[in-house]
Amino acid sequence: MRPTTTFAAIVALLAALGLAGPAAAADGDASWTVATAANDFGPDRENYGYVLNPGGSLTDGIVITNDGATPLHLAVYAADAFTAEGGRLDLRPEGAEQAGLGAWIRPQRPDVTVEPGESAEVPFTLTLPGDVAPGDYMGGVVTEGEGNQRLGIRVRLRVGGELRPRLSVEDLRVSYSGTPNPLGTGEATVAYTIRNTGNAILAARQEVSLSGPFGGLTADAGKVADTPQLLPGDTWKVSVPVHGVAPVLRVTGTVALTPLLTDASNSIAPLTAVRTTAHAWTLPWAALLALVVVGVLAVLGYRFARRRPA
Structure with missing residues (x-):
């Protein structure tokens, strides 16, 4: 049964599966392509x-084409998506515990043999x-051949x-990292973790800045790259350098996230920005050291002057 509304397919594809278009070829010696079935969707x-x-169902299909010269035997299964290191989306392997789309999608058969050119x-x-629960879910329908070669098509589901x-x-x-120049500026690093606490798949536009007391002497981090798309519950660690930070004793770091x-x-669609602040000491150690040296020299000079005979 087809649902009353279909969610528009996302053009970005699972790099981990090697998918490069409506039909995609597997890497290595095996040669096959996969594509979505042509149907009411x-x-x-x-x-x-x-x-x-919730409680609904639908039927769709995956088309496998053997471009090689020998018969091709492939496993066919569904898998949950997860965010791998570096923000890359990947799919859980066959046999792993599946709690979402990997458990809800059932291929009509677990494997298939395709003759050459068929x-x-x-x-x-x-x-x-x-x-x-309502919200966004990500997974994939996967074909897997010898040597753990996998090729699949992503599934994105929004539950009403x-x-x-x-x-x-x-x-x-x-x-904050100071500078040996008593009159110069230093560098700061703003580090934080972004967590998707909602039930929708989101990316984030980021803005990072530092400001001195009373909001003055602002230093901006400049262009910060958007995050990858984060699945519900995912986290993403960020570390942003900020240059030209004046040592004004105490600064306020502000991170503004615009959910996408x-x-x-x-x-x-950009949503309302979320702002968070933290504080740090930016002591002008070079200037303080210079003042100490000047003070010591002044004291020594004063004592030396007093000891000189009249």
Whole structure:
């Protein structure tokens, strides 16, 4: 049963699976491509995207084409997505515990053999539990051959209900490195962790700045790259250098995050920014040392002058 509304497919693809378009070829000696089935959801889709209510179900399919010269035997399964190191989306391997789309998608058969130059379609059914929480879920339908070669198509699901897109900044810290120049400026590092505390897949636009007492002597970090898309519950560690920070005894570090939500038309909607601050000491050690040296020299000079005979 097809849902009443389909969620627009996201053009970005799972790099970990080698997918490069509506049909994609596997790396290595094996040669096959995968594509979405042409059906009521539309032809030539980049990947699978659905909106479905709790307890709902739908049927779709994956088409596998053998471009090699020998018969091709592949496993077919579904898997949950997760964010790997470096922000890259990956899929859990076959046999791993699956709690989301990897558990809800059932291919009609667990494997398939495709003759050279031929194609085979494997239907699959997505069935949601009645008590599934609303929000965004990510996974994939995967084909796997010998040598753990995997090729698949991403599945993005939005479960109907209240969508709560939220990001938070945690463990915000500001550290300062001074300068040997008593009249110069130093550098600071602003480090923090972004957590997706909502139920929607989000990226974040970031702005980082430092300001002195009463909001003066502001130093801006400049352009900070957007985060990758974060799944609900994901965290992303950030460390941003800020140059030209004056040693004004105490500074305030401000991080502003603008959540970026991809809507059903595949456009990005910026949401209300979240701001978090932290403080750090920026003591002018070089200037203080220079003052100490000048003071010591002044005292020594004064004592020497008093000891000189009249």
